[in-house]
Each structure stands twice: as structure tokens, then as C-alpha cells.
Amino acid sequence: MAAPAPARRRAAPSAPRPAATRSPGAAVAPAAPPRAAGVDVRPVRPGGERAPLRVVAPRPRHRRRAGRRTALAALAIAVAAPLSVVGLYADMTAGQVRLARLQQQLTAEQQRQNTLELRVARLENPSTIVAEARVQGMVPASKVTQIPEVPVGVEAAAPSTAASSQPRASVSTSGSRSSSTRSSTRS
Amino acid sequence: MSEGHREVSSVPLERPGTRRSSGLERVHRPPGAGRGFERRPRLSPGDRGRGGGGTGPRGDGSGRGGGPPSRGARPGSPGHRVRLMQVVVAVAFAALVIRLVEFQLTSAPTYRTLGAQETVVTQTVPALRGPIYDREGGVLAMSQPVDVVVADPRIIDHPRSEAGALAPLLGISSTTLDTELSNRSTGYVVLDRTLASGTGTKVANLGLRGITLTPSSQRIEVDGSLAAPLLGSVDAAGVGASGIEYQYQKVLAGHPGSTVQAVSPSGVVLPGTAHSTAVARAGTGVELTISQPLQYETEQALAAGVAKAHATNGIAVVMDPRTGDILAMASMVRDAATGAVTEAPQNLAVTQVYEPGSAFKLVTFSAALQDGIITPDTVVEVPSVLPIDGALFHDAWAHPAEPMTASQILAESSNMGTILIAEKLGAARLAAQIHRLGFGQPTGLGFPGASAGLVKPVSQWSPTAIGSTPIGQDTGVTAQQLLDMFATVANGGVAVPPRLVAATISPGGTVHRVPRARGRRLIAAGADAELVKMMESVATPIGTAPAAAVPGYLVAGKTGTSQIPDPATGGYTPGAFWGTFAGFAPAQDPALAAVVVMTHPQPIYGGSVSAPVFSTIMQYALHHYAVPAAPGSASQPLPPTPAQVGAAPTIGVG
Known part of the structure; x- marks a missing residue:
């Protein structure tokens, strides 16, 4: 159990595992030496020989700037996109409210028109006109004279005069049979 | 350790x-x-x-x-428990995945609907019913948007304060409202079914808890009961129940819309969430051929006539014989107890079947004139009584056998003379003329409940039918059918089907005229002209209806007085009559035709009760439509006498 365990390519543990947690009899690997941050750990070759060390070139400066820009852009998009959605939604809602208000106005105007139409219809109906005429003292004409249409240059004939309809309350049938007692019994 | x-x-x-x-x-x-x-x-x-x-x-x-x-996967070992947990987690995830799939695919619509029901409310927007206009554009009936105010007393915490707020808007006393809102035994109390929309908005703005407003509409007959039997009515749901409202339900109804809106748990509509899923489309308007002023005058004249004659009911119809347009159609009933005359509950002009009596003699005379059986001057030896198959027929007045011209027979309405002419004509030709003039068939108006009349086929005529049918018995007609016949005579023998609807008007105002039906000649022009001449004598002092005369115009017409059958006995009801007068004017160029019928009038004669109403209506109508008066001083011509004709009787008994 003296064979050393291969070094592990991972960050150096802050502390070795407590031996007490291991099973009795199991080989305990020696603790890996602490590594400095940024130091490449060279792989161990099968023959136990380590690869030669080499200098790693630092990351180019412009690439770091580009990466920063990309990150900033992504952040800006991440912030701006939801804000834009919220803004658009707010605008849409405002539009809907405006639309609803206009529809309410339209409905109100239609109702007003309907009410006015009804009012006009009620004022125009015959019973209203008759009642208003009576209030103003109007009475049915006792006779109606028709003026015939006469061509220019032709002497007009005397207009025919027709007795107007009597008020309905005074409609009488009393005279309808006066001329013939025989006919009064016929259908 | x-x-x-x-x-x-x-x-x-x-x-x-x-x-x-x-x-x-x-x-x-x-x-x-x-x-x-x-x-x-x-x-x-x-x-x-x-x-x-x-x-x-x-x-x-x-x-x-x-x-x-222990080593390996012994029960209780870590490996065993890990695998057990893996299985448990796998099963749990599988269950979650299955449930997720079920939620997202199978049950998604159901849960979506359930979810929507929690927050989304669909409200039906009623479509305004189309208006009904008269021929001059006057509104006879129209719909108004209203709100139905409903209260739920179970969730009203302060009924008194809410009653106080609602009372002035609903026009109901605060005490009454308080009583209704405090009644927690029910959760549905209708406070007002016809609240004007403007007032409804004010109620909604009060934001009262437990008060709901539902949009609805109210049908309004603008002139109260004018033409009510013709227009009909709508039921509580706003659906046509009778008359034109029922007949044109599909046209007038329109299409209701719907609005979807989100509401909070307390029922408050979330602003900006309402949107229409279907826009309400108002119904199409219907323009009738009725003239509102003439309808009013006709109803007034008929009501006065019914009241004066103490009739049970009365019918009056005015028509343009040249176009078939019905200009007025009135049906009135009289309350025997109070004497009040009001609009009939149904349109009697097309639903009441009755025996027309002597007005039906026009069928006999038109057929006889057309077939050359008679001329206006044909002299008939009229007996005092006429036995037919054991039944004795007689005239309404006692007279000895005497010669009368055909014109006199029509003017004085002699039953004996008419029966003798009908016997000469024959049952088959008389029956054919009855059918040709449209009796026993629908008028074409399509009015709900309209009757086609009751006409027996000639094969079912009794032996006495040749005596009763020519004088208007044994045959049931409607007032409209009778007027159609007179309109045909007025129109030179050409029948133009009657119509009540002139056009439909879309909500956008587009007018679609209903095409007029083409006329059909039913009576030869010559025979028709002779018949009109004979009918002019009816409204003379020796005729049966001098009261039908219209000053300044020549009137042609015919009276009818007929007994009312008694279904119980199969005979006639003693003392019960129908009185009819139908005619047209001016006789030389008829512009208007009308019929007036009264049931149970006193006196019983059509010339006494119906003819004056006809005259009143015609005077107004002729002036209203500026129909030129007869040139000179027109007077109704008297019928020629046998002495004037100077001919021997050619028709008589045997």
C-alpha cells in the first residue's frame, strides 16, 4: 500500500480528508501538495517523468476587452429586453383603456341617438299631433275644396267642394235609411 | 473511537x-x-x-x-440506499413527467377553461331588434337598450344605505327597496327590468356591492297600441310572439354579440381587459305598407262605429287595389261590461272567418256577367219566396213577385234575384268562380294564424247550396279575402296579391324593396266594368248603403248582413249578425278599397253600421292621398228599372 496515488488535476483541497472517516485497512493517499493559483500542473507521464515546463502566454488584451464588451452587451440585453416588454405591454394596456373609453363613448352616443329617434317618433305619431292640435284649438275643416290642376291658358272650372269628414264622435247612421224604408231592411 | x-x-x-x-x-x-x-x-x-x-x-x-x-449492496448499506433513492427519485420524476404531459397535452383545455372561469367572464351583448316603419318612414315599433338591475341580498351588508342610493335612480321608494334588499332568503331580486341605459351607467358608477346590471333591450310601440294586432308582440326574452314581430322574427332579431373581460375575485372588471369576441349586429328593419296616419284614422273611425253599434268587435282594412298594398288594418273589440273599445288581441282581419252574406253576391254577378248570363239591364222575375229542395228562401223584405233588373237586384241586394241568376249560372261555374277569386286559399300575406277560409268543394254541396252559396252563406271567408275580391273588381278584374311589407332596411340604412307580385286577370275587363257600374248604385238612396257615399267621389260597393252560426245547434244564432260593407273609390278610377265588418252590431245591417265607417275612412284617405274628386258634382247613379230598360224578364223561376 506504499504506492503513491497519482496527483489529481483539481484545485487544492483546503484540508486533507480526515483519516478517521476512512475504512480501516484502506490505503491512505498522501495529501496532494498545495498548488498556487494559475500554476499549470503538468501531467505525469506513464514512466513517472513529468512534462517539461513551458511559459503560457497571457491572454491577449483585446480579447479580454471583447469579452468584456460581449458581457456588457449581454447584460444590457438582459436588462433592456424585459424592460422593453414591460414598456410595450404598458403601451398596449394604455391603448386598450383608450379603446374601451372610445367604445363607451360610441355606445353612449348610439344610445343618445336611439333615445332621440324615439322622442322624434313619439312627437310625430298621429295621436300626439291630434292632441296637440286640439290643445291649440284646431278643429276638422267643415269642408274641403279641391283645386283642380289647370293648364296655363285654359279657363278653370269651378272647384268641387267636398264636405269634410265629421268628427268621429258625431258619426251618424241615422239618415242612411231615411229615403227608403224598404231598403233599410235589406242587407 | x-x-x-x-x-x-x-x-x-x-x-x-x-x-x-x-x-x-x-x-x-x-x-x-x-x-x-x-x-x-x-x-x-x-x-x-x-x-x-x-x-x-x-x-x-x-x-x-x-x-x-459488510461490503457491496447489502440491505442498509450506502450503495443499497443510494440505489433505492435513485429508484424512488426516478419513479417520482416519472410520475411528475407523466402528470406534466397529462396537464400539458391531454387535460390542457379542461384546465385552461377552469382557470379562465375563475377570472374571465363572458357577457352577452344583446342585439337591438330592428325597427318597424310605416310606408312613410314613421316608426311604429323600435327597441331601446336598457339594463336589468338585479340584487343579491345575501351579499349586501348595508341594505338601507344601498336602498337610499338606488331609490332616486330606480324611481322606487327607499322603503320598498330596503325591504327587498334585506330579504336574505333569496339571492336574486330583479329591481328593474327596463332601466334606461344612461341611468344604468349611474347605478353602475355607484359601485354598490351585490347590485348587478345586465344589458338588455326593450321593445317600444311608439304610438301605444296603434296597429297592435298587426304588429304583434314580443315575449319577455324579446322574441316575436305574434303578428309581424313573429312573422319577421329572423329578419328583426339581429345577432347578439359577446364580450370577454377579466374580473377580480370580488367581481370588479379589470380595466383594459374587455374585448369583443363577437360584435352585436342590430336587426334589420321592416317597412310596412301601412300608413300611420290612415291607420290612426281607421282605428278611430272603427272604434267609434263599434261603440255606436254596440258591436262585439269590428274590422277595417284599407288597400290600394292597384298595388295590393294594405294601407290600414284595424281590429277592435268592445268590452261588454265597460263599453270600452280597444285593439283586439289578434288580427281579426285575417284570422276571423265569417259568412260574408250579400257581399259575396259579387262572386255570382261577376261570373254571370263574364259568362254572358246577364247584363246590368237583364230583367229577372223575382219571386217573393223560392223553394229549393224543401227549403224556402226569401228576401230580407216582403214583396210580391216583381221584375227587377240585374242592377236593381245588386243594388237592393235581392236574395231571390241572385239565386235565380246563380241557378242559371250553375253550381260548377259558381264554384269555379269562388275558387278563382281566391276563397278557400291563403291570401299570400303569410300572416301568423291567417285562415284560408272555409269553402266546400262543389262535390260536397248540399241540394240547397245553390240557394245559400250565391248569397254568401255556407262559405267562410276572412275580411281580407273579401277585400281582395273587391280590389280585383276595382283594378279592372286584375288581382294583385295583397302585401304588408314593402321593404327591409339594413342597420346601415340600405333599403331592399320587396318586389311586387304580378297581377292576374280574374274577371274579363268588360264584365268588370259593368259590375263596377252596377255597384255604384249600392250607395244610392234606393241602394242598401247610401251612408257609404263620400261627398265629391263616386263610391262602388256592396253590403252584407249575415247570421252568425251556432255551433251547438248547427243552425244560426237568433238575433246575431255580421254587418259588412266593402267597396272602393273613386269608382271611375279606383285608388282605394276598403272593407268594414262588425260582429253583433245593433242595428244589424252592414249598410247601417259598417257603411258609415267606410265613408269616414274613405273621406280621410282620399283627401290624405290627394285623390282627385269626380269632375263636376258627382252623384251615385241609380240602377235602371225594368221600365227604363223596356225589356221582358229573361230569368225567372223554372
């Missing part, structure tokens, strides 16, 4: 054979040592295994704790 250095309670906190995984165990501490628990390092399985006996729970050396250290 061993727990032997600690004093562990001998009372296990777990059942034997189980392990605590929290690493906490009850440790007996001496009094005053603080909490009864302290953290103790978890023991490894090997440690526990090696513990062997001791005073612990498994200190007896039995069970797993006392055995040799």
Missing part, C-alpha cells in the same frame, strides 16, 4: 434495528448542564460494527451492529 466513554441513555429514541440519520441523539446530562441534546459525531458503519456489545441500543451484540463489516 468507541462511544464507551460517553454516558448514553439506555432508553433508545428509535426503534431497535433503525438508525438515526441526523447525527443527534439524546444524551443524558446531569441536571443544570443545559440542553438535553448535543451534537455527536456520526459513527461510521465500521465503527458501529466494531462496537460489539456495550450499553447502546445494540449493545447486545445482535443485529447488524454486532456483525462483521
Whole structure:
């Protein structure tokens, strides 16, 4: 159990595992030496020989700037996109409210028109006109004279005069049979 | 390594054979040592295994704790538990996935609907019913948007204050409202069914809890009951129930819309969420051929006539014989108890079937004139009585056998003379003329409940039918059918089907005229002209209806007085009559035709009760439509007498 365990390519543990947690009899690997941050750990070759060390070139400066820009852009998009959605939604809602208000106005105007139409219809109906005429003292004409249409240059004939309809309350049938007692019994 | 250095309670906190995984165990501490628990390092399985006996729970050396250290997937080993947990987690995830798939695919619509029901409310927007206009564009009936105000007393906390707020808007006393809103036995109280929309908005703005407004519409007959039997009515749901409202339900109804809106749990509509899923489309308007002023005058004249004659009911119809347009159609009933005359509950002009009596003689005379059986001057030897198959027919007045011209027979309405002419004509030709003039068939108006009349086919005529049918018995007609015949005569023998609807008007105002039906010649022009001449004598002093005359115009017409059948006895009801007058004017160029019928009038004669109403209506109508008066001083011509004709009787008994 003296064979050393291969070094592990991972960050150096802050502390070795407590031996007490291991099973009795199991080989305990020696603790890996602490590594400095940024130091490449060279792989161990099968023959136990380590690869030669080499200098790693630092990351180019412009690439770091580009990466920063990309990150900033992504952040800006991440912030701006939801804000834009919220803004658009707010605008849409405002539009809907405006639309609803206009529809309410339209409905109100239609109702007003309907009410006015009804009012006009009620004022125009015959019973209203008759009642208003009576209030103003109007009475049915006792006779109606028709003026015939006469061509220019032709002497007009005397207009025919027709007795107007009597008020309905005074409609009488009393005279309808006066001329013939025989006919009064016929259908 | 061993727990032997600690004093562990001998009372296990777990059942034997189980392990605590929290690493906490009850440790007996001496009094005053603080909490009864302290953290103790978890023991490894090997440690526990090696513990062997001791005073612990498994200190007896039995069970797993006392055995040799285990390897692999023994029950209770970490590997076993991990695999068990993996299975449990896998099963749980599988269940979640299955449920998720079920939610997202199978049950998605159901849950979506259930979810929507919690927040989304669909409200039906009623479509305004189309208006009904008269021929001059006057509104006869129209719909108004209203709100139905409903209260739920079960969720109203302050009924008195809400009643106080609602009272002035609803026009209901605060006390009454308070009583209704305090009645928690019901959750649905209709406070107002016809609240004007403007007022409804004010009620809604009050934001009262438990008060709901539902949009609806109200049908309004602008002039009250004018033409009510013709227009008909709508039921509580706004659907046509009778008359034109029923006949044109599909046209007038329109299409209701719907609005979807989100509401809060308390029922408040969330602003900006309402949107129409279907826009309400108002119904199409219907323009009738009726003239509102003439309808009013006709109803007034008929009501006065019915009241004066103490009739049970009365019918009056005015028509343009040239176009078939019905200009007025009135049906009135009289309350026997109070004497009040009001609009009939149904349109009697097309639904009441009655025996027309002598007005039906026009059928006999038109057929006889057309077939050359008679001329206006044909002299008929009229007997005092006429026996037919054992039945005795006689005239309405007693007279000896005497010669009369055909014109006199029509003017004086002699039953004997008419029957003799009908016998000469023959039953088959008379029956054919009855059918040709449209009796026993629908008028074409399509009015709900309209009757086609009752006409027996000639094969079912009784032996006495040749005596009764020519004078208007044994045949049931409607007033409209009778007027159609007179309109045909007025129109030179050409029948133009009657119509009540002139056009439909879309909500956008587009007018679609209903095409007029083409006329059909039913009576030869020559025979028709002779018949009109004979009918002019009816409205003379020796005719049966001098009261039908219209000053300044020549009137042609015919009276009818007929008995009312008694279904119980199969005979006629003693003393019960129908009185009819139908005619047209001006006789030389007819512009208007009309019929007036009264049921149970006193006096009984059509010339006495119906003819004056006809005259009143015609005077107004002729002036209203500016129909030129007859040139000169027109007077109704008297019928020629046998002496004037100077001919011997050609028709008589035997």
C-alpha cells in the first residue's frame, strides 16, 4: 500500500480528508501538495517523468476587452429586453383603456341617438299631433275644396267642394235609411 | 473511537434495528448542564460494527451492529440506499413527467377553461331588434337598450344605505327597496327590468356591492297600441310572439354579440381587459305598407262605429287595389261590461272567418256577367219566396213577385234575384268562380294564424247550396279575402296579391324593396266594368248603403248582413249578425278599397253600421292621398228599372 496515488488535476483541497472517516485497512493517499493559483500542473507521464515546463502566454488584451464588451452587451440585453416588454405591454394596456373609453363613448352616443329617434317618433305619431292640435284649438275643416290642376291658358272650372269628414264622435247612421224604408231592411 | 466513554441513555429514541440519520441523539446530562441534546459525531458503519456489545441500543451484540463489516449492496448499506433513492427519485420524476404531459397535452383545455372561469367572464351583448316603419318612414315599433338591475341580498351588508342610493335612480321608494334588499332568503331580486341605459351607467358608477346590471333591450310601440294586432308582440326574452314581430322574427332579431373581460375575485372588471369576441349586429328593419296616419284614422273611425253599434268587435282594412298594398288594418273589440273599445288581441282581419252574406253576391254577378248570363239591364222575375229542395228562401223584405233588373237586384241586394241568376249560372261555374277569386286559399300575406277560409268543394254541396252559396252563406271567408275580391273588381278584374311589407332596411340604412307580385286577370275587363257600374248604385238612396257615399267621389260597393252560426245547434244564432260593407273609390278610377265588418252590431245591417265607417275612412284617405274628386258634382247613379230598360224578364223561376 506504499504506492503513491497519482496527483489529481483539481484545485487544492483546503484540508486533507480526515483519516478517521476512512475504512480501516484502506490505503491512505498522501495529501496532494498545495498548488498556487494559475500554476499549470503538468501531467505525469506513464514512466513517472513529468512534462517539461513551458511559459503560457497571457491572454491577449483585446480579447479580454471583447469579452468584456460581449458581457456588457449581454447584460444590457438582459436588462433592456424585459424592460422593453414591460414598456410595450404598458403601451398596449394604455391603448386598450383608450379603446374601451372610445367604445363607451360610441355606445353612449348610439344610445343618445336611439333615445332621440324615439322622442322624434313619439312627437310625430298621429295621436300626439291630434292632441296637440286640439290643445291649440284646431278643429276638422267643415269642408274641403279641391283645386283642380289647370293648364296655363285654359279657363278653370269651378272647384268641387267636398264636405269634410265629421268628427268621429258625431258619426251618424241615422239618415242612411231615411229615403227608403224598404231598403233599410235589406242587407 | 468507541462511544464507551460517553454516558448514553439506555432508553433508545428509535426503534431497535433503525438508525438515526441526523447525527443527534439524546444524551443524558446531569441536571443544570443545559440542553438535553448535543451534537455527536456520526459513527461510521465500521465503527458501529466494531462496537460489539456495550450499553447502546445494540449493545447486545445482535443485529447488524454486532456483525462483521459488510461490503457491496447489502440491505442498509450506502450503495443499497443510494440505489433505492435513485429508484424512488426516478419513479417520482416519472410520475411528475407523466402528470406534466397529462396537464400539458391531454387535460390542457379542461384546465385552461377552469382557470379562465375563475377570472374571465363572458357577457352577452344583446342585439337591438330592428325597427318597424310605416310606408312613410314613421316608426311604429323600435327597441331601446336598457339594463336589468338585479340584487343579491345575501351579499349586501348595508341594505338601507344601498336602498337610499338606488331609490332616486330606480324611481322606487327607499322603503320598498330596503325591504327587498334585506330579504336574505333569496339571492336574486330583479329591481328593474327596463332601466334606461344612461341611468344604468349611474347605478353602475355607484359601485354598490351585490347590485348587478345586465344589458338588455326593450321593445317600444311608439304610438301605444296603434296597429297592435298587426304588429304583434314580443315575449319577455324579446322574441316575436305574434303578428309581424313573429312573422319577421329572423329578419328583426339581429345577432347578439359577446364580450370577454377579466374580473377580480370580488367581481370588479379589470380595466383594459374587455374585448369583443363577437360584435352585436342590430336587426334589420321592416317597412310596412301601412300608413300611420290612415291607420290612426281607421282605428278611430272603427272604434267609434263599434261603440255606436254596440258591436262585439269590428274590422277595417284599407288597400290600394292597384298595388295590393294594405294601407290600414284595424281590429277592435268592445268590452261588454265597460263599453270600452280597444285593439283586439289578434288580427281579426285575417284570422276571423265569417259568412260574408250579400257581399259575396259579387262572386255570382261577376261570373254571370263574364259568362254572358246577364247584363246590368237583364230583367229577372223575382219571386217573393223560392223553394229549393224543401227549403224556402226569401228576401230580407216582403214583396210580391216583381221584375227587377240585374242592377236593381245588386243594388237592393235581392236574395231571390241572385239565386235565380246563380241557378242559371250553375253550381260548377259558381264554384269555379269562388275558387278563382281566391276563397278557400291563403291570401299570400303569410300572416301568423291567417285562415284560408272555409269553402266546400262543389262535390260536397248540399241540394240547397245553390240557394245559400250565391248569397254568401255556407262559405267562410276572412275580411281580407273579401277585400281582395273587391280590389280585383276595382283594378279592372286584375288581382294583385295583397302585401304588408314593402321593404327591409339594413342597420346601415340600405333599403331592399320587396318586389311586387304580378297581377292576374280574374274577371274579363268588360264584365268588370259593368259590375263596377252596377255597384255604384249600392250607395244610392234606393241602394242598401247610401251612408257609404263620400261627398265629391263616386263610391262602388256592396253590403252584407249575415247570421252568425251556432255551433251547438248547427243552425244560426237568433238575433246575431255580421254587418259588412266593402267597396272602393273613386269608382271611375279606383285608388282605394276598403272593407268594414262588425260582429253583433245593433242595428244589424252592414249598410247601417259598417257603411258609415267606410265613408269616414274613405273621406280621410282620399283627401290624405290627394285623390282627385269626380269632375263636376258627382252623384251615385241609380240602377235602371225594368221600365227604363223596356225589356221582358229573361230569368225567372223554372
